Amino acid sequence: MTTIYPVVWSNNKVLLIDQTCLPSQYTLVEISRYEDMAKAIKTMIVRGAPAIGVATAYGMYLGAREINTKERETFLKQLEEVAEILRQTRPTAVNLFWAISRMLKIAYETIGTVEEIKNTLLETAEKINAEDLQTCQDIGKNSLQIIPPNPDKLSILTHCNAGALATAGYGTALGVIRSVWTAGRLKRVYADETRPRLQGAKLTAWECVQEKIPVTVISDNMAAHCMQKGLIDLVVVGADRIAANGDAANKIGTYGVAVMAKMHNIPFYVAAPLSTVDYSLKNGDLIPIEERDPSELYQIGDSVIYPDGVDYYNPAFDVTPAKLITGIITEQKTVKPEELISLKPELSYH
Structure with a gap:
């Protein structure tokens, strides 16, 4: 490995x-x-x-x-x-x-x-x-408990990069994928390219290639199509901040993936350490959303791809409501969003 x-x-x-x-x-x-x-x-x-x-x-x-x-x-x-x-x-x-x-x-x-x-x-x-x-x-070890008992291998969709590169090593969402792969239960990873910075296409795909994990990169607007065609069995993503009620902020586009997964009855999991849970925030409406430079949208390399005179909106994250999340995989165990409060540590640095 x-x-x-x-x-x-x-x-x-x-x-x-x-x-x-x-x-x-x-x-x-x-x-x-x-x-x-x-x-x-x-x-x-x-x-x-x-x-x-x-x-x-x-x-x-x-x-x-x-x-x-x-x-x-x-x-x-x-x-x-x-x-x-x-x-x-x-x-x-x-x-x-x-x-x-x-x-x-x-x-x-x-x-x-x-x-x-x-x-x-x-x-x-x-x-x-x-x-x-x-x-x-x-987190990776605990994720094996959510894998269906049938012997079929799973195709897992992930959005952005929540792998070794996004952690101290191994990863959260991609750590789940690594564990499923090591257990012999993974068929393929589908990685959303994750506009505008392409962390899925550049980073998640790169990590998978390093470990010879089968990976298919799709554009963000292909996810619904792949679900409709039965190509996706499970969705797992990371998070940058989770509110006490289980609302989860992750890379922009995650909310749309969760909506599509709900529509197609596909389990949608968030993998994150308890340090990512901000118990001081009642819900996701209180999570601050970073807006980044619009050049990430309109420029690829030295090429400007949009016409002059247009306006830009470039939030880096969106918030997925807890009602769309099947479960949150933590280092302690996997819980439903409404059960997250039961894992609140006695000592919190938030």
């Missing part, structure tokens, strides 16, 4: 797989300053809610490392400023805010010198990284 780790701590710096270069070029970017990490998150060199959380944790440490003071209160004040810069990068991915809150809590609670606080922050970032990898593997 090919091992893909998008965020790695090595030789006192962070190595990121530059996901904007895939699939044509595999490039590593070295990050040693928190401002560079903020830029990498903003420009989607690193992307996917869990991976953003891991990268942000390391970004907090890098920022702490740059603070030149031995005074505890001065250090904490400047660390809060680092946190605020990181908060401004991607508003929808809740793991970013979760990681910042956890790192700040550790900083405030650590008794000792500023240097000891910095060491503890690095240890915490590495722990967050390791925890996320284990969480994804547990």
